[in-house]
Amino acid sequence: MRERHRFWQRALRLLSLEIPREALSAFLDGEHSLHQEMWLRSLRKEKQQIDITIPLAEVPFVIIDMETTGFSPQQGDEILAMAAAKTLNGIVKERYFTLVCPEKAIPPHISALTGIQAKDVLHAPRLREALRSFLSFIHGGVMIGYHIGHDLSFLRHFLWKYYRTKWAAHFFDMQPMVEMILRCSCPTFDEALQYYEILCQKRHTADGDVEAMAKLWKVLLEELKQRNIETLRDLYAALSMR
Template identity: 45%
Template structure:
């Protein structure tokens, strides 16, 4: 049987992975396909394009699309094997929701009992869901180059960036905003350490709290409250906005 023939780019990817410690027979023997490399190439191309399309600071604030994002995870340490099992996001522009995204993710492991009780999401709910590697393309399509916003957003980004770095040696390029910081900047003297504190202050109800889709919907309502304050303060551009919260 003749050996398989690969194009130059594929050979380059083979050699790169060999340099990272994988054996040639693992790669050429069918464990890694050219489709895998094409998928990785698409991810890298998408992230590169996102990095080039960052919003200019002179962009009118009503023209900026923000991504309200939330995840549910099996724990707090992606570096120790904790995984995402639910992701939700919404695009919101000029205070209005323009699109929504939500999916369960198969974490490839059992969700701890305490987390199942907190979220109401059981192992059987995610057992037939896509793995993050199979869903990441849809997620990146949705968040595109927009500014990511969330409550304790560092937690969500830590998991996504850990996955992207582990799998593709890259990270999300776009800006992000901690919603708590934004809220406390516009309401000086107030403190909202938890999302529940902020929701309670604005009398926003959240059914199925600690489920990503419900939390995102509640955060969208919260962001609309914040955007109403932005309008009252006559903040015109993204530059004005960043200047105010800093």
Template identity: 40%
Template structure:
């Protein structure tokens, strides 16, 4: 038996890390928490989970797409900027299967210019849970589908920075950029902002730069784009990837 001070606390912390990754209790292996073998095992299992997704021959109506947006205190997670709001919607065959939204306590002040943009202040997130407490729920909601968003690289960079810092891992599933999809599927030039894309389809833009509101806009946008796919004879994932190359 290990009687070192803090061992039980370290074990509990490590087990929580595993469950935050979406692992079930029966999947947790025996051994020493924090060991190289454990970290390697986690990465391997996450990779296996990520591989259980639709292949290129899957018809679009059978693919789960997950619309994602985050609000952050800045643009540089490596310089300490943090997530303070996360929202996502699961869509299959143009039907909404589920919605998620949570404010996050970033542990730092939200800059005034960001509050002016989003309408969310430091006081608004003071009682919100930290990202550590919501990570399991967020990762579970994002699992099993293709993630879509406007300027999705920004959202990925923040989530992956967190995952790497905490678990030495990252999101493995594919993502699609809505701005590129708009350009390729409409053939009407570039759409540098979500506002410009929404205007094309006459989608109302209320409460812009709030994650839950932006996800609602992007969900309407994606369902319109799926309709265009049907009109253009784009039936499978492979057809879609070829069309947007």
């Protein structure tokens, strides 16, 4: 009787987090269910509004990048690697990187591009596990990346697939920022790196690309400051006028 009471207590708490009823069983079973509940509660807090009057120099921006097997998680493409860097005023404070063991074989052309072979991910965590540590790392920051929409599509897809929850943290794409500053088209990350003479020693690796993006972000912050774009409000306004 007592166990049944505890079960329903937990079920009600999870429903308060807006977890669909059909997904409750995934969280009510297993030894990590309490940890998952706390983790989901922290994700819910990401939806809270942030003060857009905060100077950009004081905003914790988190640069993210993923290596994937394709462009569409809905069509079965998977995440192979995830990297992130916590920054403050353009300075990297902490880094994160993990390989991910996919469910299916890595396509040869993806191995050729990223350098990730089957033997490299043999002992890597599965995405369900890696996703928790990745999201815990980037929690509380404003995400930023070059063509970040690609990464966010995978993040949102698998967060819903595994945990039946949505996540709507604040984010910016570096690409329209670069075009706004340069006043010309700059569709690729490589073109932005070339313009600012930034060397990326490990291109098409998640950690290598994050390292290069961190260097680019430091330059962009200075460029924004010179244009009197000093707060999140200023940045939102400037980008909305493109």
